[in-house]
Amino acid sequence: AQSVAQPEDQVNVAEGNPLTVKCTYSVSGNPYLFWYVQYPNRGLQFLLKYITGDNLVKGSYGFEAEFNKSQTSFHLKKPSALVSDSALYFCAVRDETSNTGKLIFGQGTTLQVKP
């Protein structure tokens, strides 16, 4: 079965420091991977996606993610965290078994950036 795991419920970093939010996946074929961010009482905002090509994907708000096939990971990164980055982050993979484009989400990781 296809799945996504976010091993950390919460990540704490100091403003200005680099941040990493981890994601690992399990799929039967080539993965289509996504990161979304959710601010309190808001919908999900698309950050970036990996379909094919370069393993380092750049997205919105200075975020990037590195696709690592051997480790089946797609960690989200940012070189210098901002307090305003504090939010709930979701990793997702497209379900390729159904051919409908539906997404399978991880449990989410709360990022807390302290000033």
Added chain:
Amino acid sequence: NAGVMQNPRHLVRRRGQEARLRCSPMKGHSHVYWYRQLPEEGLKFMVYLQKENIIDESGMPKERFSAEFPKEGPSILRIQQVVRGDSAAYFCASSPDREETQYFGPGTRLLVL
């Protein structure tokens, strides 16, 4: 280009009542997905629709839940005879094609008393 619109943003129902959640996709998007987010959990797929067709409803409970996406107007997720366990945030996402990125609405937060 307006984003995905959902209304109402908050909905309170008593047990046994009906809940109707509406979703207007982004302009030019004909593919709609509904997801449910239970408290302290990630999003779970419920149903995928194209105009006038339900394509995949494998994530939607067989009883009390239904969805439609008519030729004209928004997509509707309908929950009949709500129970406390239906309390959740319901998100709609749209895309121009099932291969394309899904963009999410702000969600409807349903509270069943």
